[in-house]
Amino acid sequence: MRMIIRRLSLYALTAWVAITVNFLLPRLMPGNPVQTMIGKLTGQVTAAEMNAIQLSFGGSFKQGLFAQYFTYLTQLFHGNFGSSITLGAPVGAILRESVPWTVGLIGVSTIVSFAVGTFAGALLGWTRGSRLDSLIPTATFFQAIPYFFLGTVMLLVFASNLHWFPVLGAYSQNATPGWNWNFVGNVIRYGELPVISIVLSSIAGWMLGMRNMMITMVGEDFVLMAVAKGLPRRKVIMHAARNAILPSIANLSLAIGLVVSGALLVELVFNYPGVGDLLLQAVLNEDYPLIQGIFLVITLTVLCANLIADVVYLALDPRTRTEAAV
Amino acid sequence: MKVLRLPKSPKVLLGLGILGFFILMTIIGPWLAPYNPSATNFAANLTPSAHHWLGTTSLGQDIYSQLLVGARATMVVALLAGLVATILSVTIGVAAGYLGGLSDDGLSLLSNVFLAIPGLPLLIVIDSYLPVNSRSNTFVIGLIISLTGWAWGARVLRAQTMSLRNRDFVEAARIIGEKRHRIMFSEIAPNLLPVLASSFLFTVLYAIGAYVTLAYIGLTSTAVWNWGTMLYWAQANNAPLSNEWYWFVPPGICIALVGTGLALVNFGIDEFINPRLRAGGLTSRQRRKLGLPRRVRLGLTPVLRPAKAPRVSTAPAKLVSQ
Numbered sequence: 001m002r003m004i005i006r007r008l009s010l011y012a013l014t015a016w017v018a019i020t021v022n023f024l025l026p027r028l029m030p031g032n033p034v035q036t037m038i039g040k041l042t043g044q045v046t047a048a049e050m051n052a053i054q055l056s057f058g059g060s061f062k063q064g065l066f067a068q069y070f071t072y073l074t075q076l077f078h079g080n081f082g083s084s085i086t087l088g089a090p091v092g093a094i095l096r097e098s099v100p101w102t103v104g105l106i107g108v109s110t111i112v113s114f115a116v117g118t119f120a121g122a123l124l125g126w127t128r129g130s131r132l133d134s135l136i137p138t139a140t141f142f143q144a145i146p147y148f149f150l151g152t153v154m155l156l157v158f159a160s161n162l163h164w165f166p167v168l169g170a171y172s173q174n175a176t177p178g179w180n181w182n183f184v185g186n187v188i189r190y191g192e193l194p195v196i197s198i199v200l201s202s203i204a205g206w207m208l209g210m211r212n213m214m215i216t217m218v219g220e221d222f223v224l225m226a227v228a229k230g231l232p233r234r235k236v237i238m239h240a241a242r243n244a245i246l247p248s249i250a251n252l253s254l255a256i257g258l259v260v261s262g263a264l265l266v267e268l269v270f271n272y273p274g275v276g277d278l279l280l281q282a283v284l285n286e287d288y289p290l291i292q293g294i295f296l297v298i299t300l301t302v303l304c305a306n307l308i309a310d311v312v313y314l315a316l317d318p319r320t321r322t323e324a325a326v
Numbered sequence: 327m328k329v330l331r332l333p334k335s336p337k338v339l340l341g342l343g344i345l346g347f348f349i350l351m352t353i354i355g356p357w358l359a360p361y362n363p364s365a366t367n368f369a370a371n372l373t374p375s376a377h378h379w380l381g382t383t384s385l386g387q388d389i390y391s392q393l394l395v396g397a398r399a400t401m402v403v404a405l406l407a408g409l410v411a412t413i414l415s416v417t418i419g420v421a422a423g424y425l426g427g428l429s430d431d432g433l434s435l436l437s438n439v440f441l442a443i444p445g446l447p448l449l450i451v452i453d454s455y456l457p458v459n460s461r462s463n464t465f466v467i468g469l470i471i472s473l474t475g476w477a478w479g480a481r482v483l484r485a486q487t488m489s490l491r492n493r494d495f496v497e498a499a500r501i502i503g504e505k506r507h508r509i510m511f512s513e514i515a516p517n518l519l520p521v522l523a524s525s526f527l528f529t530v531l532y533a534i535g536a537y538v539t540l541a542y543i544g545l546t547s548t549a550v551w552n553w554g555t556m557l558y559w560a561q562a563n564n565a566p567l568s569n570e571w572y573w574f575v576p577p578g579i580c581i582a583l584v585g586t587g588l589a590l591v592n593f594g595i596d597e598f599i600n601p602r603l604r605a606g607g608l609t610s611r612q613r614r615k616l617g618l619p620r621r622v623r624l625g626l627t628p629v630l631r632p633a634k635a636p637r638v639s640t641a642p643a644k645l646v647s648q
Contacts, residue, residue: 013435014442021448025455137337137590144585146535148542149557149578156566212596254441254478261446265539279447280543283454295451302444 007310011303018299022292023072027065081293086285091293094278099297102274105191106263109198110256116199117206118248122241124207125214136208143204147262151197151269158193165193168271194270198263205255206248213244249313253306260302335597341590348584351394352401359391363551374572381572384563392556393576399464399552400537401584406468407475407533412526414472415479420510420518422480423487434484440477449474449536453545462547471536472529479525486521490514524595527588538581553577 075082081091124132142150159165171186217223217240226236264276271277275294282290361368364387372382380389422433452470453461460466490496491514499513515522540546541554548555560566560574 010435010438011442014439017439018443018448022451025451136593137340137586140589141582141586144531144589145578145582146538146542148539149574149581152561152566152574153578156569156571160567161569257442257444260444261539264446265542268543279450283450283543283545286454288454291451291454295447298447299443303442306442 003314004311007307011307015300015303018296019073019076020069022296023069026288076296081296082289084282084287084290084293086281086287087290091289094290095275095293095297098274098278099301101272102263102267102276103301105194105267105272105274106198106260108191109195109202109263110259112195113199113202113259114206114248114252117203118210118241118245120203121207121210121248122214122237122244125211125218125244126237126240128211128215128218136211139204139207142200143202145201146265147198147201148265148269150201151194151266154193154197154200155269166190194266194272197269198259198266201262202255202259209248209251210241210244213247214240217241217244246313246317249309249316252313253309256305256309257302260298264298335594337590338594341587341592341594344583344587345591348397348401348580348587351397355394355397359388359394361388361391363387363392363395364549371570380576381570383559383573384565385559389556389573389576392551393553393580396551396553396556396577397580399550400534400554400581403464403468403471403537403552404530404534404584406465407471407537408526408530410469410472411476411529411533412479412522414476415483415525415529416511416515416518416522418476419480419483420487420515423484424491424506424510424514426488426491430484433480437477437480437484440474441481443474445474445532446536446539449540450543450545453540458547461545462550464550467537467540467546468533471533475529475532475536479522479529482521482525483518486518487514490517520595520599524592524599527592527595531585531588534581534584553581 079092081095083090084094087094124135155167159167166189171183171190220240220243222243223236223240226239231239264274264279266272267274267276268280275298279291279294281287282294366386368378368382368386368388370382370384370386372378374381378388378390380393382388383392418433418437422430422437449470452473453467456466456470496509496513499509504513537546537552538554538557541552542557542561544558546552546555548558554577556577557574560570560577563573565571565573
């Protein structure tokens, strides 16, 4: 329990740092990007909107820094992320539409990649020194390819040339969004290729980590003991794998951040209507409120995912619990 | 040098070969480039030929020259970011591990916070606020990438330092009254060299990915040629959908190859740190040479101890089952 509270406070602190960075960056950057932005906007927006922008970015320094910070925090707590300059809508509302797509896409890919990678890694570790070891350089190569590049190549080969998969977007233009089988099936069909490309780029990490732990585990006495007892091979492997998997789970919280960063770009390639696509548009249009809102939402989501991974780890490994109790 | 005694597994040699090739390309690439990469005086959309090995862009620029010139910026940013991040992670990690107590709590908290914030979105936010002339500056970009990439190394180094700090040689240094920073950086840090090297390679790998990504989404100056800007222009001109593979595939392959090289060398370092992995990475021919059983036997992961003298082929390696 104490461990969970400690992790919770760490993540709370991290969230606070992210929020503060978001607040301070536009105010500290050289060249004053906010003034530039406000200059560009003059005449395009109403005086009231201008006032709101100046308030949220500190364009006018009528208030002191602390007072600005306080206003900023209060607004955030009310779920007010400011409003997007280019899309003319509140950032919160825009994000509510795109976040579920991203969470779905990345969630599914991460789970698939973790499960398959760990399983393959366990087998590789068990059969170490065999021909299968030549898989390692191949897997490494896939890991070293930037996600978005692999996505681009797969899009070119499998969607636009071979027509095995639909090309762009998250669902066909004829489908009407709604909770019916027709639409859900359509979404799954359109999601296949992005998921495959994310899995391919992220699987090597899981595989190699698991393989190396497995090799270390196979040398342990309890595995020898299991064999000596005459347990079937499958059970012995499971026995070793259950112990080797712990570091992978401990790393899960770290990896989620990386996968999210990569997957944002996969969305770009596939024109997937998630946060990544939105982020690119925001960057290209210098839509600072939107960029900041997206950054905050991504960070908070990753922190939640981390927390879940930590709790799972605590549940799985009793040693961490005793450590925490001491 | 003992330090350079990497296991000579084919993986490591392959990795070193690949890295050597690209470092050479970084140094002499811009001189080798047959044309000015920005010059637009050729016909547009040429397919690969003897004159233009990789064809031309839709603006009529020579792609092969872009690839050669782009190697330098890409590698310089990656190495710079790797170097700065490693310095940061050694300083913070070793200090946290050695000093302990409150400073440990503070520094660990700092690195945990940086670990938990997703790096790329943070980079994008920082970078989008940079004035345009800083975006074209490879040093500025390298520095901000290193800011988001040091935390993992610091965590690993801290753990290693904690396991070293009560060893006899550190106690001895403390007793003869060496200064704290001297103990940390002259006594402890050299013993962390393999871990350090591995964390450096990982950071370089991360930095290449981050830099290329920033360039790909148009957040670095498009005036600086690197492999990411090439991909940016290829994407902007719909090269992937119009089958112009010679435009966007070569930079992607180069990035992936550099990454593979770094990761393969890292395997070597892993095997160096963990003797059990060392035996795991051998080919069957090498196993025979060392007198190990050809098939891996259960409960018997051989720990290969480095020989003091050059190994005589008649003496079989020690088999230690643990």
